[in-house]
Amino acid sequence: KLGADDYLSKPFSMEELHILIDNLVDNVRRLKGKFSGALVQEDKMAKIELTDEEIKQKIDEAIEIMEKAYVPYSKFPVAAILIDENGKTYKGVNVENASYGLGLCAERNAITSAVTDGMKKIHYIVVVADTKGPVSPCGACRQVISEFSNKDTRIIMSNKNYDYKVWDVEEMIPGAFGPEDL
Ligand code: THU
Secondary structure, three states: OOOHHHHHHOOOOHHHHHHHHHHHHHHHHHHHHHHOOOOOOHHHOOOOOOOHHHHHHHHHHHHHHHOOOEOOOOOOOEEEEEEEOOOOEEEEEOEOOOOHHHOEOHHHHHHHHHHHOOOOOEEEEEEEEOOOOOOOOOHHHHHHHHHOOOOOOEEEEEOOOOOOEEEOHHHHOOOOOOHHHO
16 A cells, blocks of 8 residues: 555656556545435534424424315325425425326425435424324335435424424334445
8 A cells, every 4th residue: 555655755656556546546436425415414414403382383384385285086185394404494295196106295295306406314304194193104205204314314293283293214214225225
């Protein structure tokens, strides 16, 4: 392995040049891995702790957009409010289709708009439906939420009466399939 002194004190042999180039390529690969995509940002999450009052405000925001849900078939509106690692807010409602299987969930709709706008990590996702207790996100949404989550991510599920509970990603989907399983 070459040290800084070796680079400075004498002209390079071809072999040394190759080693140098290999090292540079390795570094570039590492940096690209470090700064690209949704896996990063672990340390970048602005740790905003939501108070009970603020959580209720987010639930209100979700309740407000529930009427936008397109649910002629299930008549079960769901709304999601997503807050990303920079404190930016995104919204989603469920959008169904006469071809039933094509229906889209509120959570994934919020996530796709957030990703389109540059979101890297979910800090909070607040999911609300008109249920008896807190709504339970479907398995597919849990998997997709986990793709954009880290240890600081909080999943808040509620009904319209502010009956809410909070999970971290491991509670939401224990042992989720992730990039490390590929
Ligand atoms: N739904 C969601 O939007 N999110 C969930 O986590 C649960 C289910 C939607 C899908 C469908 O439009 C309706 O609720 C009934 O299943």
